[in-house]
Amino acid sequence: xxxxxxxxxxxxxxxxxxxxxxxxxxxxxxxxxxxxxxxxxxxxxxxxxxxxxxxxxxxxxxxxxxxxxxxxxxxxxxxxxxxxxxxxxxxxxxxxxxxxxxxxxxxxxxxxxxxxxxxxxxxxxxxxxxxxxxxxxxxxxxxxxxxxxxxxxxxxxxxxxxxxxxxxxxxxxxxxxxxxxxxxxxxxxxxxxxxxxxxxxxxxxxxxxxxxxxxxxxxxxxxxxx
Amino acid sequence: xxxxxxxxxxxxxxxxxxxxxxxxxxxxxxxxxxxxxxxxxxxxxxxxxxxxxxxxxxxxxxxxxxxxxxxxxxxxxxxxxxxxxxxxxxxxxxxxxxxxxxxxxxxxxxxxxxxxxxxxxxxxxxxxxxxxxxxxxxxxxxxxxxxxxxxxxxxxxxxxxxxxxxxxxxxxxxxxxxxxxxxxxxxxxxxxxxxxxxxxxxxxxxxxxxxxxxxxxxxxxxxxxxxxxxxxxxxxxxxxxxxxxxxxxxxxxxxxxxxxxxxxxxxxxxxxxxxxxxxxxxxxxxxxxxxxxxxxxxxxxxxxxxxxxxxxxxxxxxxxxxxxxxxxxxxxxxxxxxxxxxxxxxxxxxxxxxxxxxxxxxxxxxxxxxxxx
Numbered sequence: 001x002x003x004x005x006x007x008x009x010x011x012x013x014x015x016x017x018x019x020x021x022x023x024x025x026x027x028x029x030x031x032x033x034x035x036x037x038x039x040x041x042x043x044x045x046x047x048x049x050x051x052x053x054x055x056x057x058x059x060x061x062x063x064x065x066x067x068x069x070x071x072x073x074x075x076x077x078x079x080x081x082x083x084x085x086x087x088x089x090x091x092x093x094x095x096x097x098x099x100x101x102x103x104x105x106x107x108x109x110x111x112x113x114x115x116x117x118x119x120x121x122x123x124x125x126x127x128x129x130x131x132x133x134x135x136x137x138x139x140x141x142x143x144x145x146x147x148x149x150x151x152x153x154x155x156x157x158x159x160x161x162x163x164x165x166x167x168x169x170x171x172x173x174x175x176x177x178x179x180x181x182x183x184x185x186x187x188x189x190x191x192x193x194x195x196x197x198x199x200x201x202x203x204x205x206x207x208x209x210x211x212x213x214x215x216x217x218x219x220x221x222x223x224x225x226x
Numbered sequence: 227x228x229x230x231x232x233x234x235x236x237x238x239x240x241x242x243x244x245x246x247x248x249x250x251x252x253x254x255x256x257x258x259x260x261x262x263x264x265x266x267x268x269x270x271x272x273x274x275x276x277x278x279x280x281x282x283x284x285x286x287x288x289x290x291x292x293x294x295x296x297x298x299x300x301x302x303x304x305x306x307x308x309x310x311x312x313x314x315x316x317x318x319x320x321x322x323x324x325x326x327x328x329x330x331x332x333x334x335x336x337x338x339x340x341x342x343x344x345x346x347x348x349x350x351x352x353x354x355x356x357x358x359x360x361x362x363x364x365x366x367x368x369x370x371x372x373x374x375x376x377x378x379x380x381x382x383x384x385x386x387x388x389x390x391x392x393x394x395x396x397x398x399x400x401x402x403x404x405x406x407x408x409x410x411x412x413x414x415x416x417x418x419x420x421x422x423x424x425x426x427x428x429x430x431x432x433x434x435x436x437x438x439x440x441x442x443x444x445x446x447x448x449x450x451x452x453x454x455x456x457x458x459x460x461x462x463x464x465x466x467x468x469x470x471x472x473x474x475x476x477x478x479x480x481x482x483x484x485x486x487x488x489x490x491x492x493x494x495x496x497x498x499x500x501x502x503x504x505x506x507x508x509x510x511x512x513x514x515x516x517x518x519x520x521x522x523x524x525x526x527x528x529x530x531x532x533x534x535x536x537x538x539x540x541x542x543x544x545x546x547x548x549x550x551x552x553x554x555x556x557x558x559x560x561x562x563x564x565x566x567x568x569x570x571x572x573x574x575x576x577x578x579x580x581x582x583x584x585x586x587x588x589x590x591x592x593x594x595x596x597x598x599x
């Protein structure tokens with residue numbers, strides 16, 4: 001059996017999750033003290049990938065990164081093509097997972113008592129220190145939940161990936177795409193094997209999450225947060 | 227706007243914190259201007275007078291609409307020169323009403339927050355000093371959740387003092403504490419103030435707390451300075467009805483000056499002499515409840531001024547004192563309307579209670595004060 005879809009899926013999801021975590025947190029932190037029409041508009045753009053069908057997202061990405069797309073042209077000048085390459089799987093997974101990270105991170109940051117952030121400022125802390133040493137540690141359980149949701153979403157990504165990265169075995173063929181083409185080729189055993197693996201990964205993920213939140217709860221009870 | 231620093235208060239000239247703040251709030255405008263010397267200053271006012279907002283403006287957490295804030299030689303805010311120092315660079319510590327301790331940091335780690343950038347050895351030494359000074363020894367590794375209210379307050383104070391602030395702002399520091407803890411924490415605060423050589427603004431709605439913790443007093447009402455000066459003077463002679471009420475005066479009457487030098491107290495249905503010189507057309511007259519005196523015998527009545535017969539219409543007891551609601555004419559009788567209220571110790575009440583009415587009360591001329599508005 002060719003295990004490459006497993007490694008591609010894991011590499012793609014982990015990379016996409018890492019990118020989502022950083023960008024999603026930054027976007028959530030940036031958005032925190034802003035209001036008004038501009039911020040609301042940006043919210044809409046950020047959340048679009050959540051409400052649009054993945055194929056539509058994939059199609060937009062294809063237009064953007066294609067040979068004649070604005071970003072595609074730019075990359076071409078640097079000697080790189082994204083479409084139908086491994087980075088395309090990462091881009092598709094990142095864009096689709098981003099709204100989940102953004103939403104949960106924002107909710108988690110909003111729950112932090114603003115007095116704590118203000119106290120930190122009066123004690124001489126820079127905004128970066130306020131975020132890193134006060135806001136983030138207190139919002140961390142929510143941020144972690146968002147990370148796991150993002151990872152799960154990236155792992156299951158199919159439509160946008162197929163549109164942007166296609167199905168190139170050994171390069172862009174992730175588990176969901178492998179399952180689809182196995183079923184199409186009537187290789188039911190193969191499809192079942194991949195499904196079983198997917199279920200296994202999901203259970204491991206949920207188990208890890210449960211174990212971790214339990215340990216966290218014990219620790220955080222000392223902080224007075226539940 | 228006039229600089230609030232032209233006239234220094236109580237002869238103090240070493241003015242170190244200059245505050246002129248104008249800011250629109252939901253239902254009134256904050257418009258405050260004063261100078262605080264390097265000493266404790268209590269800011270007294272009812273809930274919603276703008277006290278907390280004032281502190282937040284000084285700390286740099288809120289932006290005033292207009293004004294100027296200067297600490298020692300540093301201009302922290304000036305709307306005209308477009309200067310606005312961020313909170314982190316002001317070196318002004320703010321003690322929040324709920325203390326705002328970092329729940330994920332221990333006592334030592336909370337105190338260490340403001341010691342960022344110091345060498346670990348120096349940091350440890352500074353923490354040790356502050357812990358000892360605020361009586362937190364042995365609690366360094368506890369989380370805020372595991373501390374009593376008083377210990378939380380002391381941790382917040384130690385954390386604030388760690389940055390060696392040039393001004394200390396305390397927002398209702400005792401209000402979150404149980405009654406039995408308050409007296410103790412108040413004493414600790416007095417010790418802290420005694421050792422602190424910079425301005426310390428203490429916001430409170432409790433006039434006794436305000437009186438005990440500072441020599442200077444600023445009375446704030448609906449965003450304005452209603453009185454500012456030495457506390458004895460403000461309590462002895464409130465400048466307005468508002469200040470009289472905020473400093474706990476229970477007896478206030480409309481007043482009119484008579485041609486013969488007496489004052490007609492319209493709401494008390496009597497005419498009195500006052501020791502103070504009468505300005506032009508005083509509008510109100512007041513006397514504190516504990517200043518109303520009772521004559522031991524009716525025979526004294528002819529020899530002194532401002533003696534009036536009175537009848538008790540109602541009483542209200544506290545553990546050691548009793549408030550007597552008195553009518554100065556017999557018409558109202560028991561349970562009727564009262565003219566003035568007097569506050570006396572229980573011992574005196576026990577001596578007087580069996581005596582037949584009318585008793586005779588005295589409104590001492592030196593205890594009566596006149597107000598213009």
